[in-house]
Amino acid sequence: NEQISKYAVQDPELEGMGTTCVVVMLKEKEVFFAHAGDSRLYLLRNGKLAPLTKDHSRVQEMIEKGEITPQEVLSHPERSLITRALGMENVLEPEIGQSFEAGNGDKLLLCSDGLYNMLSNSILEQILTENAAAQDKAIRLVQRAKDAGGYDNISVQVIEFQFKEQKIILPTTPLNFFEKNIDESSENISPTIPKVVKEKKIVDEEKVPKSEVKNTFQPKPEMSEKTPPAVKTGKKVPDIALIVLLVLFGVVLTLFFLGSGMTKDPKPSELNISQTPDTNAVAEPMNEEPLDNQQETTAITTPKKDEKPVTKPEKPKKIPKDTLISYTVQAGDNLRKIAQRFNMKTETLKKLNRLDDNEIKTDQKLKIKVRTVHTVAAGDVLSRIADQYKTNRELIKKANDMTDNATKRGTKLIIPLAKAE
Incomplete structure (x- = not known):
């Protein structure tokens, strides 16, 4: 947050820039997460998809106040306004979610609104449950959102948990799938939204507005018996992955301590x-x-006789x-x-x-x-x-x-x- 703010100050053209963020940190089976803005984290467990984050957006606030219904979100004129993001304020207060223990076969989906505004929950579930590598699923999600008419930034990450001995599915789609023909297709890519902008298209009959998110899901792994130690599959985590996890751990701790010391009513x-x-x-x-419903205490002192209180x-x-x-x-x-x-x-x-x-x-x-x-x-x-x-x-x-x-x-x-x- 500090680096984004400093960078924006150096260039007048970048003044006011910011970004939403969702962060996941893994410690063995424990999952920690935090977010700012309307980028989301979903958990797929037993074939059912549930959001773990709640959008920091204007329409979400209006939903909670009862001013609009979830069905009105996608057509609301303020649907694009977010209330929290990196670069928006000098001190960022992230929302840190309730950590939980991942179960075997669980899947996490981190994504920007460019994905979930274009695809319904049923389509997200369908792709995430396919018998394919996590990398292939992420690329398929992006491609489906683009096919549905998406013009916004579509950022996706898929994480799968495998604690039991099983065959590892290798990805078949390269990571540079969307970059291999960039020179040929660049002339068709517009840096701005097309002149004729229609309402965002939602694939499938089930509409998924931002405000449908409820932060009440507290996943619990289904373990009726004592779980045996996890069996290693022989796939070692690269050193770079460990470094990334350590960096994310530092980011989450920094956001936590910064957020715990700030007030919600800045000057x-x-x-x-x-x-x-x-x-x-x-x-x-x-x-x-x-x-913030914080208890406010006021020190009261009684002046001595012949002593006037000083204001x-x-x-x-x-x-x-x-x-x-x-x-x-x-x-x-x-x-x-x-x-x-x-x-x-x-x-x-x-x-x-x-x-x-x-x-x-x-x-x-x-x-x-x-x-x-x-x-x-x-x-x-x-x-x-x-x-x-x-x-x-x-x-x-x-x-x-x-x-x-x-x-x-x-x-x-x-x-x-x-x-x-």
């Missing part, structure tokens, strides 16, 4: 994110418990410098409309995104210059937030597509520029 100056706040928010009472004046909050966020173009958007929403000039928006004309495409990513992104604290009201950033609340409401002045604690509000540039 606006620490934010560099790409998301839209809750537009259907309802104001909460000021006397509620603090964020230190509050230091004025520093207003952060302007920052960039990423905006996903929605159906019906145009440059003028987007510029007006975020109080920018159309020419500035074109220059910032290096656009030669006013043509933009649905799902295209645009850089938007804003004042900052503010996390609503308990007791915050829109007028006070506007005063803090020396702007007016109507601009804030417009940037966040708000219909009233209600704010909800924990919501992230985009603070647009006070003066159009």
Whole structure:
């Protein structure tokens, strides 16, 4: 996370870049995992596929609040907005899952949304249960997603567990399967999304929205009797694999200690994110418990007689410098409309995104210059937030597509520029 942030600072064109991540670490039969964003980890056990991670996304939050249904996710305009990722904030708080013991024949699938948005659970199960090597299955998954019309990044890793003596199936497809004809096909590959972008196609009748993920699965190996020591198959793990596992172990530990020491309500100056706040928010009472349900204690001292209590004046909050966020173009958007929403000039928006004309495409990513992104604290009201950033609340409401002045604690509000540039 730190390296991505540092690299982005060195090049203005890379400002605001980030990536989702899912990590697995294996220690004998024990499986440890963590993630940030909407890349997922699945477990296939006894032919049934179950997600082990829950997406850090705007639509997932809306599902949990009851604002939308799982069936509405794929058509929702904010389906591409994620709430956590590497490079988004100075301090990353990953979600570390419940470790478990793998059973013989278990399979793990790590993948980006470019895979599970295009293929249903039944197709994922079908391919993962085929009598083929893990490498061949991973390549088949990518190819099926591409055949289904996938244009997004499709990242896949398959891990299989074999603890009993059995025949090892060797891969038949080379790892460079998708690279061997790159020179011949490069002219047909577009670096951007095609001009005519249809809704993401879902193969099979079963739709699998991101929000269908439930982090309630706690796998338990089916072992009714004492399990004998694992029989080695004669296949040794290369030194490079051990090095990779050690590196992943260090990453997970680092993420754990960083995450355990941070708060979930960072200052606006620490934010560099790409998301839209809750537009259907309802104001909460000021006397509620603090964020994260942590117990808040306040030291109370009684002054002695003839001794007046001293109150230190509050230091004025520093207003952060302007920052960039990423905006996903929605159906019906145009440059003028987007510029007006975020109080920018159309020419500035074109220059910032290096656009030669006013043509933009649905799902295209645009850089938007804003004042900052503010996390609503308990007791915050829109007028006070506007005063803090020396702007007016109507601009804030417009940037966040708000219909009233209600704010909800924990919501992230985009603070647009006070003066159009």
